[in-house]
Amino acid sequence: YIIARHSSSRRVLYPPGPQGWPIIGNLLNIPRFKPWERYLEWSKQYGPIIYMNVLGKHIVVLNTAKAVSDLFEIRSAIYSDRTRFIMVSLLDLEWNMILMRYGNSWRQHRRMIHTYFNDEIIKDYQPIQQKKARQLVSLLVQRPDRFLEHTRFVLGASILEVIYGTSIDDPNHPFLEYAESAAQAGIEAFLPGSLLVEFFHFLRYMPSWFPGADFKNRLPKWYADTRGLHNFTFEEAKSNYEMSKNVSAVVYVGKTQYINITSISSLHGSYIEAGADTTFFTLKTFYAAMVLHPDVQKRAQEELARVVGPERLPEFADREHLPYVCALVKECLRWITIVPLGVAHATSEDNVYDGYFIPKGTIVMANQWAILHNPDEYPDPGTFEPERFLKDNAINEAVRDPITVTTGFGRRICPGRHFAESSIFIIIASILHSFDISAPLDKYGVPMYPDLKLSTGLVVHVEDVKCTFKARSQYISEQVVFIHDGDTM
Numbered sequence: 001y002i003i004a005r006h007s008s009s010r011r012v013l014y015p016p017g018p019q020g021w022p023i024i025g026n027l028l029n030i031p032r033f034k035p036w037e038r039y040l041e042w043s044k045q046y047g048p049i050i051y052m053n054v055l056g057k058h059i060v061v062l063n064t065a066k067a068v069s070d071l072f073e074i075r076s077a078i079y080s081d082r083t084r085f086i087m088v089s090l091l092d093l094e095w096n097m098i099l100m101r102y103g104n105s106w107r108q109h110r111r112m113i114h115t116y117f118n119d120e121i122i123k124d125y126q127p128i129q130q131k132k133a134r135q136l137v138s139l140l141v142q143r144p145d146r147f148l149e150h151t152r153f154v155l156g157a158s159i160l161e162v163i164y165g166t167s168i169d170d171p172n173h174p175f176l177e178y179a180e181s182a183a184q185a186g187i188e189a190f191l192p193g194s195l196l197v198e199f200f201h202f203l204r205y206m207p208s209w210f211p212g213a214d215f216k217n218r219l220p221k222w223y224a225d226t227r228g229l230h231n232f233t234f235e236e237a238k239s240n241y242e243m244s245k246n247v248s249a250v251v252y253v254g255k256t257q258y259i260n261i262t263s264i265s266s267l268h269g270s271y272i273e274a275g276a277d278t279t280f281f282t283l284k285t286f287y288a289a290m291v292l293h294p295d296v297q298k299r300a301q302e303e304l305a306r307v308v309g310p311e312r313l314p315e316f317a318d319r320e321h322l323p324y325v326c327a328l329v330k331e332c333l334r335w336i337t338i339v340p341l342g343v344a345h346a347t348s349e350d351n352v353y354d355g356y357f358i359p360k361g362t363i364v365m366a367n368q369w370a371i372l373h374n375p376d377e378y379p380d381p382g383t384f385e386p387e388r389f390l391k392d393n394a395i396n397e398a399v400r401d402p403i404t405v406t407t408g409f410g411r412r413i414c415p416g417r418h419f420a421e422s423s424i425f426i427i428i429a430s431i432l433h434s435f436d437i438s439a440p441l442d443k444y445g446v447p448m449y450p451d452l453k454l455s456t457g458l459v460v461h462v463e464d465v466k467c468t469f470k471a472r473s474q475y476i477s478e479q480v481v482f483i484h485d486g487d488t489m
């Protein structure tokens with residue numbers, strides 16, 4: 001039965017949800033592990049929108065594509081704010097676009113992003129993405145055991161080259177460390193409901209041994225990591241302007257507006273922080289899926305052999321002739337939903353939906369995992385099955401494309417989504433064309449398959465995946481020197 005709550009003073013009806021306790025509300029209801037699964041369970045009991053109140057903060061979780069579209073897209077003027085995290089001021093993160101409140105500064109950043117990351121202009125970045133995919137193939141031939149480091153390296157280096165025109169060949173470049181650490185700090189510090197200081201602001205003044213104030217032990221590292229990235233992007237943007245380097249379109253805005261270097265560098269920091277880990281985590285899903293599903297791997301390789309042939313590596317022009325590989329990319333984005341609850345939006349005005357009151361300042365989360373694991377749309381959703389996106393050997397447009405869910409919604413939709421999808425496609429196609437991927441054997445000769453244990457946090461990933469890579473042809477092994485040394489890739 002449905003427990004609908006009435007605010008005694010205003011006689012308003014909040015959406016239904018689990019019964020909480022006095023004062024703390026639903027604090028103890030929020031599971032720390034895979035909360036998206038619990039929210040889906042609750043939605044079967046309470047309906048698609050669930051309401052919780054945690055220490056006076058209103059939280060709503062939307063569990064269906066319809067509710068998400070109705071609110072985040074159709075009513076985007078009201079549902080595009082972000083909540084005010086105390087962590088933003090503790091870590092001086094006002095520059096980070098993902099966390100920005102809905103308003104003029106955010107609008108200005110968003111306009112710049114659209115100009116330089118829209119789906120037309122990103123085609124200009126494809127040569128860089130292709131070059132980096134080939135560099136990854138080369139690195140995998142030489143040191144397959146370091147496949148995760150190499151993958152992270154080429155993704156970070158692609159973003160850096162697109163933004164600044166700076167090509168880095170050193171996997172130990174300090175930029176990569178800044179990017180990784182800053183993203184990790186963001187993941188730990190910004191999962192709604194995970195830190196008590198967001199509810200009890202006085203905890204910021206308490207010593208770290210005080211219950212609930214242990215975040216203070218981690219604060220200096222988070223601060224140093226996020227500052228490191230910001231300082232790096234600021235210096236790069238400034239020197240690009242000063243030296244008037246012939247760099248990519250993205251920095252051009254900076255060159256014409258020196259005064260705006262700070263906001264340009266902030267924008268770059270946001271790209272790097274939001275972009276490097278998300279694409280990397282999607283590729284971790286790919287590696288795990290390939291180890292577990294040799295049949296899928298084989299089918300993709302047959303398609304690549306047919307379309308690309310044995311004497312070259314895949315290119316973007318091949319994409320439209322590779323429906324199975326494209327379906328495989330979609331399934332990687334769906335199967336493990338790396339931002340399972342999206343990045344929370346917040347309401348900037350009171351609103352009524354379906355008869356329920358959603359007050360101004362409510363944190364609203366889209367259960368992306370529930371949408372992408374809805375068995376009505378994706379039968380047997382726990383299974384990795386690219387075929388679900390195909391009909392008559394072509395992409396079936398009737399099946400919801402996971403990129404339209406996993407990269408968020410409405411005015412806050414991920415501006416890097418087209419860029420990310422291209423990177424993921426070219427890397428997956430290049431690797432599958434070049435290598436057979438399998439599970440390494442333990443000392444008894446038994447394959448070590450990934451157990452698919454996920455990390456917890458705002459962004460999740462398969463924690464432990466091990467693979468071996470075997471070059472599929474003499475051509476690949478021979479190309480490696482050429483690929484590694486030459487710039488003609």
Ligand code: HEM
Pocket residue numbers: 097098099100110159270271272274275276278279282338339342343344345406407408409410411412413414415416417419420
């Ligand atoms: C598979 C890869 C990616 C995934 C799954 C992803 C997912 C997301 C999600 C869920 C959001 C929040 C959307 C919302 O509030 O509704 C977001 C925002 C954002 N993403 Fe991505 N992203 C990816 C790659 C990238 C890349 C490559 C870049 C930059 C080059 C990027 C830059 C951003 C920025 C700047 C925002 C903030 C937008 C705003 O708050 O207005 N992302 N992303």
